[in-house]
Amino acid sequence: MPVKAPVEKAAKRAVVIAVGAGKGGTGKTTFSINLGVALAEMGRRTILMDADASMSNLSTYMGIEPHTLKTTLHEVLAGEAEPDKAVYKAFNDNLRVVPSGLSIEGFLKMDRSLLKDVIEYFSRDADFIVIDTPAGYNKELALSLAASDHLILVLNPDEGSMTDGLKVQEMARILDVNILGIVLNRYDMKNPFFSRSQVEAHFGSPVIAMLPEEPGVRRxxxxxxxxxxxxxxxxxxxxxxxxxxxxxxxxxxxTSFVSRLMLALFNTAAI
Ligand SMILES: Nc1ncnc2c1ncn2[C@@H]1O[C@H](COP(=O)(O)OP(=O)(O)OP(=O)(O)O)[C@@H](O)[C@H]1O
Ligand SMILES: [Mg+2]
Structure with missing residues (x-):
């Protein structure tokens, strides 16, 4: 079996967290926003980046009016704007948002391969970067993971989510990204296929949060x-x-055995 060389990561200050799933609609964007806001409320300088460049909706979810987005990640990735021009404030002075654009024109002109450089640029001046990644198994996901320290999988307790999530976890492992754990979203949905312990056994990774079905999640x-x-x-x-x-x-x-094992191997206090 060929040995894979570890991926080189540039020295950086921010802890970079990719939020992924593979499957669409599991709650990645909803969780990313809430995590980013929580970290900012705790006094951590946090950047929330929308790496879902084709179907971006992070800024819309946050109530940032599209017409106020003069510069977005699209322009930065097109080499037309400095990264700092694509930064917006929301909810807390510690939180900066880097939205993707909504236009097809903007989507067509961007050079995805610059994504890793842009993430590394922002990581020099932040404590945390939370990256909302797109559904699917694609280049934005791979490039986001390649620049990340940790992956948080946001999954639903259904079969599709389990299958797709495993692929993303595998991609993260290949790219030498720590699997921080699984956020089991809508765990109380009707007729869930998997329990928490089944999910942990399936992934060999800890469930670090259980989010209920919450009709008021988007207000x-x-x-x-x-x-x-x-x-x-x-x-x-x-x-x-x-x-x-x-x-x-x-x-x-x-916390389950798997969780304790994972958390012992990964000393969170050392981040
Ligand atoms: N815990 C929850 N309870 C109820 N509704 C939820 C919950 N989490 C997310 N939703 C809803 O599910 C839908 C999908 O959520 P969201 O857009 O965050 O998922 P996503 O994984 O980012 O989707 P995409 O793959 O399209 O980017 C949204 O309408 C959102 O409000
Ligand atoms: Mg999303």
Whole structure:
């Protein structure tokens, strides 16, 4: 079997987290926004980047009006704008958002291969970068992972999510990205195919959050759950992941064996 050379990663200050799934609609964007806001609320300088360059909706979810987006990741990847021009503020002074554009023209002109360089550029001046990756098994996902330290899989307890998520986890492993864990979103959906322990056994990775089916997860005023409903289960679970990343929380007693093993191997306090 050929030995794969480890991927070289440039020295950087920010911890880069790719949020992925493979399958569409599992809640990647919703979770990315809430995690980014939670980290910012904890005082961490956080960049939330929309790497879903073809079907971007992160900024729309956050209530950023499309007409205010003069410069986006599209222009940066087209070599037409400095990365700093594609940065917008939202909800908290510690949070900066790098949206993708909505136009087909912008999508066509970008050079995806610059994505890794752009992520590395931003990582010089932030504590965390949270990358919302696209559905599918594609170049934006691979380039995002190649620049990331950790992958968080956002999965639903259904068969499609399990199959696609495994592919993304495998890609991350090939690219030498740590699998931080799985966020099991909508775990209480009707007739779930998999329980938490089945998911952990299937992936060999810990479930680090369980997000309930939450009809109010997207509000008309676009305020994310961690701010709009800070005492909700959703907010508590998202903060749990943020605290793991920030090294403020040890794994709980109830954490499964796989979780404890993974967390012991990966010392979060050292990030
Ligand atoms: N826990 C939840 N409870 C109820 N609805 C949810 C939950 N999480 C996400 N949703 C809804 O599911 C839909 C898909 O969520 P989202 O856009 O975050 O997924 P995604 O994985 O980013 O999708 P895509 O693959 O298209 O980028 C949205 O309408 C969102 O509001
Ligand atoms: Mg999305």
């Amino acid at each position: 008309k005023d676009k305020v994310p759950s961690v701010l709009a409903a800070p005492s909700s289960r959703m907010a508590a679970e998202v903060y749990h992941v943020a605290e793991l990343l920030a090294g403020q929380k040890a794994p709980s007693e109830s």
